[in-house]
Every structure is written in C-alpha cells, then in structure tokens.
Amino acid sequence: MELGGQRIAKGEMVLCSLTAANRDPSLGADMDRVDPLRDAPSHLAFGHGIHRCIGAPLAQMEMRIAYPALLRRFPSLRLAVPYDEVPFRELAIVYGVKELPVAF
Structure with a gap:
C-alpha cells in the first residue's frame, strides 16, 4: 500500500x-x-x-x-495576554491550551 x-x-x-x-x-x-469562516x-x-x-x-x-x-x-471577550503567551499543553494526547486567560 x-x-x-x-x-x-x-x-x-x-x-x-x-x-x-x-x-x-x-x-x-x-x-x-x-478561522470559523474558513472554507475547508x-x-x-x-x-x-x-x-x-x-x-x-x-x-x-x-x-x-x-x-x-x-x-x-460578553461581547468584548478577548485574550488577556498576547497569543504568544498562551500556555499550550506539553504532554497530552489531544493538542490544546493549558489555560486560556481572557478579559471582558
């Protein structure tokens, strides 16, 4: 194959x-x-x-x-830190953020 x-x-x-x-x-x-509007x-x-x-x-x-x-x-919901500072999980089967600091 x-x-x-x-x-x-x-x-x-x-x-x-x-x-x-x-x-x-x-x-x-x-x-x-x-990008929720992406045509994929x-x-x-x-x-x-x-x-x-x-x-x-x-x-x-x-x-x-x-x-x-x-x-x-929460119409003004946004990241509370720059994207580059969002901590991602290092050792996980499923990729994702460790935490997501937000402000509104």
Whole structure:
C-alpha cells in the first residue's frame, strides 16, 4: 500500500498524529490559525466513519448554541495576554491550551 508517496508494508505500524490533523497546508493558508469562516473540508476531531464519536452531533449542537450565547453575554471577550503567551499543553494526547486567560 502507498499513502502520500510513502510505501507501507503489510504488518508495518502506522501512527497518526492528532496534533497535525487538519493542519495540512494543502487544505488552505494559515491552518494553525482558528478561522470559523474558513472554507475547508470537515475536521477530524470527532473521528470518521464507523469510528465517528457517537456524541458528535450533541457536541456540535452545544457549540452552535454556547459560542454565540457566550459572545452575546460578553461581547468584548478577548485574550488577556498576547497569543504568544498562551500556555499550550506539553504532554497530552489531544493538542490544546493549558489555560486560556481572557478579559471582558
């Protein structure tokens, strides 16, 4: 089998990097920046196919409701520190921030 120009032999281990998911530059420009209006293919956060998270529709509905409600309640919500000072988790299976200091 060949994947992305790399030959994978039968029985060889393949490891996927969750932190690299949806950051492929061929998907668009500046993929490390959050852009809710970006026209890009769907993300992999909830898995795919038979491995798709059973709670994905609920989580997506919660996000569609919670984020607008949060911004209506706190319209001036913003980072309290420069982006470069936001601490990211160093040792975690799922990439993300350790904490997110905000001001409003």
